Amino acid sequence: MTDKEKLTCPHCGARLLKWAPPDNSTWDDFQYACFNDECLYYQKGWDWMMKKFKVKASYRYRYDPQTGQTGPLAVWSDTAIRNLVIDEKKD
Numbered sequence: 001m002t003d004k005e006k007l008t009c010p011h012c013g014a015r016l017l018k019w020a021p022p023d024n025s026t027w028d029d030f031q032y033a034c035f036n037d038e039c040l041y042y043q044k045g046w047d048w049m050m051k052k053f054k055v056k057a058s059y060r061y062r063y064d065p066q067t068g069q070t071g072p073l074a075v076w077s078d079t080a081i082r083n084l085v086i087d088e089k090k091d
């Protein structure tokens with residue numbers, strides 16, 4: 001896999017957006033995540049979290065460019081964490 005391929009979501013093909021973790025996060029550096037609300041990974045997450053933990057939350061696909069690892073990024077709404085995205089043009 002090339003670096004370029006890693007920067008798209010394997011679940012929906014959307015380009016991953018760079019975002020800066022908040023100060024209290026366990027990540028020190030920039031992360032990438034899929035912010036596509038149509039993404040199946042994200043959409044299925046709502047059901048899974050409700051069934052498993054009885055919470056209204058989901059997760060987005062995340063890629064850590066420092067470690068090369070991917071994993072879920074927990075979110076509690078469609079707009080959560082969007083304010084931390086730094087390479088998306090905001091209207």
Ligand SMILES: [Zn+2]
Binds near residue numbers: 034036
């Ligand atoms: Zn996606």
